[in-house]
Amino acid sequence: MYDISKYYKNYEYPNCFKDFINLELKNFEYWYLYPEDGFEIRINGLKQRYPERKLIPFARRDDNDDIACLEVGQGEKVFIIHDFASAGWEKRKEYDNVWLWLRDAINELVVNKLNEFET
Numbered sequence: 001m002y003d004i005s006k007y008y009k010n011y012e013y014p015n016c017f018k019d020f021i022n023l024e025l026k027n028f029e030y031w032y033l034y035p036e037d038g039f040e041i042r043i044n045g046l047k048q049r050y051p052e053r054k055l056i057p058f059a060r061r062d063d064n065d066d067i068a069c070l071e072v073g074q075g076e077k078v079f080i081i082h083d084f085a086s087a088g089w090e091k092r093k094e095y096d097n098v099w100l101w102l103r104d105a106i107n108e109l110v111v112n113k114l115n116e117f118e119t
Contacts, residue, residue, distance in 0.1 A: 001013060001018070001021050002034075002036065002039045002043075002056075002058075004056060007043055007047070007056075008054055008056070008072050011056070011072050013070070014070070014075060014076040014097070014098075016076050016097050016098050016099060017058075017070060017076070017098050020098045020099070020102065025102075028105045028106060028108075028109050029062070029109050029112070029113075030061055030062055030063060030105070030108055030109060030112070031059045031060070031061055031062070031068065031105045032059060032060060032062065033058060033059050034057060034058060034059065034060060038060070039057065039058075042057045042060070042067065042083075043055070043056065043057055045083070046069070046081075046083070049083070049084065049087065049090075050081075050087055050090060052087070053071060054071055054072035054073065055069040055070075055071050055079070055081060056069055056070040056071065056072070057069045057081075058070065059105075064082075065082055065083045065084050065085075066080050066081065066082055066083070066092060067080070067081050067083050068080055068081075068101055069081050076096065076097040076098065077094060077095065077096060077097070078094070078095040078097065078098055078100070078101040079091055079093070079094050079095075080092040080093040080094070080095075080101075
């Protein structure tokens with residue numbers, strides 16, 4: 001887990017997110033978790049592009065600028081942010097927790113692999 005305290009003091013990762021990280025899943029072909037150095041670059045960029053939000057990125061899509069984020073003050077919710085969009089237009093999707101996001105990420109992987117297999 002990333003050391004978030006230097007960005008947002010007193011923030012505590014949700015328990016479901018801690019459980020997810022402890023599984024050590026990292027790559028879902030289209031989505032992958034940020035390495036420590038990628039996290040630093042992305043969170044600093046998000047703070048500049050969306051200063052009114054306190055986003056905590058944890059995964060990125062390989063094929064576009066969508067990123068999965070937690071947000072300070074939003075509990076367990078996961079937000080899909082289309083990074084580099086104009087402020088106010090960045091939110092693509094919202095999940096109640098990391099498990100619902102993960103289900104979609106894995107379902108997308110499975111569907112695409114099945115399509116490859118069938119062709």
